[in-house]
Amino acid sequence: MSPSKSQWPWKLVQGLLLSALGLLVVYQQRSDDGLMGWLSARLAGGPPATLHYFTWSDYADKDVIQAFEREVGVKVVVDTFGSNEELLAKLQSGAGGYDVVVPSDFMVAIMVKQDLLAELDLDRIPNVRLVFERLQHLPFDPDNQYSIPYLWGTVGIGYDSAVVPAPPDSWEALWDPRYKRKISMLNDQREVFGVALRTLGQSVNAVEPAVIARAKAKLASQKDLVKTYTSENYQQLLAYGEVALAHGWGGTVARAMAERPSIKYVIPKEGATVWADCLVVLKTAPHKDLAMRFINYLLDRNVAARTTERLLFATSNREAQVLVAAQYRDNPAIYPPDSVFDRLEWMTDVGEAARLYDRAWTEVKLQ
Amino acid sequence: MNPDAVPPDRPESFRAAPVPRRSSLLLLPALAWLGLFFFVPLALMLAISFASRGTYGGVVWTLSLANYANVLDPLYVKVFLRSVLLASVTTVLCLALGFPIAYYIARLPARRQGIWLLLVMIPFWTNFLIRTYAWIFMLRTEGLMNQVLAGLGLIGSPVDVLYTEMAIVIGLVYGYLPFMILPLSAAVERLPPSLVEAAWDLYASRWAVLWRVIVPLTKPGLVAGCTLVFIPSLGAFMTPDLMGGARTMMIGNLIQHEFLVARDWPFGSAIALVLMVSVLLGLAIYLRAERAGTRLAAGG
Incomplete structure (x- = not known):
């Protein structure tokens, strides 16, 4: 098996050429130009x-x-x-x-x-x-x-108008037992608590323990209806009809619209978060x-x-x-219409109250 | 048939040849690797686990045991228990599925074993994340599984499996089954078929053959397989998120949450260390009981 004396320089050249070629291929892929x-x-x-x-x-x-x-x-x-x-x-x-x-x-x-x-x-x-x-x-x-x-936008509800007849203009639609396991929520504790807080008429930046506890109870009562908490693939879930209602970022819902034209977007009347x-x-x-x-x-x-x-x-x-x-x-999922601005709220850091949210979120998940 | 009467499979006269001194230098790269990428991070984690969290994340170096006290909070104990339950179910299912496969493979002629072991290994050639997504596509409401079941007329309405605890177990069993099969088939291969035949000849019942001959003699493989399945299942975080729909939390998700969302590295470190120490303790207790049992049997 060992290469004879006359063979080894050729093997070396072959090897060098191959590795050079490999490097070229790698470089070709890495550099965009x-x-x-x-x-x-x-x-x-x-x-x-x-x-x-x-x-x-x-x-x-x-x-x-x-x-x-x-x-x-x-x-x-x-x-x-x-x-x-x-x-x-x-x-x-x-x-x-x-x-x-x-x-x-x-x-x-x-x-x-x-x-x-x-x-x-x-x-x-x-x-x-x-x-x-x-x-x-x-x-x-x-x-x-x-x-x-x-880049900026809102968080609202993406829904399949073929399944949900009336536009769900309230966050309460995400508590509607008719859509059991047809609902997805963001896997983001502040955004999910924000929804519950707005339905309770509170700010998404609430720091009072009693208010957070009430929001937690609200979310716990929703848990059985939620198919999944995800911040990544609800575009596909909406597009494939796995869920009929998705709590999500406008732009992502807009992408689902391109795949399934019956998908629409609404900013509920209780108000929502705006982000940049x-x-x-x-x-x-x-x-x-x-x-x-x-x-x-x-x-x-x-x-x-x-x-x-x-x-x-x-x-x-x-x-x-x-x-x-x-x-x-003209797509409200991309550019929020002027009419919704007075019910949009910026999310701010809640400082030490973050511990309360962390704990409440873990409790909801273990429900 | 007393399993202890079986001659040890490694003759007493066997002794490893002494390793020449210079050759042990070859261990250096591996030791350096372990030291740098395992022991140093572990020491850092240990140190951080006694610190506390700054308001905006980061670590404040005030020594305290609060993180460890916090781990004992009933809420987090519940996360632990749920993880242990899911990991145990996974291990039992892997064992039930893996043992017959391992037994079958080990009893094949050597030249045909290769292809079967290759089939067990092939999934590893694809990234686990991609394989998990493949499962999501199979299990979803309009996915392959429901189409096939509906096509066969077995179900009226689609089965809602994806994003349940059952889906987590399916994902874990799928992911870790090879870790059960490989050590088990190695163990079964070392089990001389003549001993099983002898048991039959002595009118042992099916159960007696299994429990008093096969299981005791393949125990090292059983322990290795169960350990290799249980430990990673216990710490899994991707499968509960992707296949369980993040509807529940396993201990791995809690650790990830503390590090990445809560920005509480000290608490995250404390949970990770408690997890590690409890797994190690469990193993140590088991091994000690095992050794005591063997000594007792051998002495008696």
Whole structure:
């Protein structure tokens, strides 16, 4: 079996060629521009700067990011997370090197208190002026010192109008025994408690133990009707008809509509949460200048319009709304209609009351 | 037939050749790996479990036993008990399904065993998450299972299995069955068929053959299989979320919740350590009882 003397150099050459080929294939797959793009970038000058973008798993649109890479001549590396808590846990456990991150409203407040965010250079982000009036001067960062809203929307009920005849304009529809095990709820304790709290006429940010206990009892009485608590796959559950009513984010319900046209979206009369995922720059960001430029790019009205059409989440640029195709612009799951704004509420961090929610949530789950 | 009368399968004269000193250097990479990625994180967890949570997450270094006291809260004890119950049901089902398969494979001629063991192993070539999603597609209301059952005229309305505790058990049994079959078939292979035949010749009943010959002689495999199934089932968190629809919490979900949602690393660490120590204690007690039993039998 051992190669004879005359054979071994050939084997070596073969081996080297094969590994070179393997490396090429790997590189071809890893770099979005492929080998030629990489070669031309190398020939043109030094290595391109690399921006590290840490965002929600369904927010990274390849085309939008590639266009920025071509325009500025840099490389953008995208990493994703699935929840605000995961994002914070990763940053707190020392994951570094990220430049631009996309936390939600209440998480911006926490990150500011944790001193994780760099101040934005608004002179370099002129598109901040095009942000919707409603999304300016938000309580967690009134002067956009650290954050600018990017994608935003509401939490409501996605429902199959072929199964649920009348629009479920009240959260109580999620307690309707006719839809037993045809209901899905977000697997998110604050959002789920928010629903119960609104039906009790309370704020989604309640901190009083007695109020939280009442909300818990309300949710416990719903448990048997709920098929699943999920923040990930209710789009498919709605589209396949597994559930008739889904508590969920508007944009995700909008995606289910594309698959099953009888799906509709409603913001119940008791009120709901409004949220905004914001662009921020980390204090430890290695490329702050590039980060400001990237944020301004994402907020550009053409880029924002394209982002909305692809992700089905509204972007914060008010001029972009005009550019978005009518089918998206007029979809209440994407752009909340003016009439609902006075019953929308921002979720805020509840500080130490979070322990009460944690416990109550565990009790509901063990019910 | 007294199982203790069987000659030990490893002759007493067998002794491992002494390992040359320099060769033990080869252990270094593995030791370094274990030290760096197992013992150091474990020590960190131990330290953190005595600290407390900051209001916005993170760890505040005030020494306290509060986290351990909290683990004993009836609510969390309930999570523990539910996990132990689900993991036990999983283990028993794996044993009931796995033992006949393992026995069958081990009694095949050697050249045909390979293909069967390969069939047991093949699922491992696909990511567990993807296999779990495949199960979701099979079990859902309009899924394969209900279509087949309805097509055969066995059911009138679809069976609602997905997102129940039964679905969790199905997922766990599916996922961990190979861990039961592999050690068991190795154990059955070492069981000389002549002993079973001897039992038959001596007019042992079916039950006597099973309980007094086969089970005692394959015990190492049984213990290994049950341990390999029970422990990961106890700590499972993906299956209860995806197949159980996150409608219940197992201990793994609670730990994940404390680390990622509640941002309470100290409490999460304390639960994880209590879980680990109770599993280790359980095993140690079992092994000690086992050794005492063997000594007693051998001496008597």
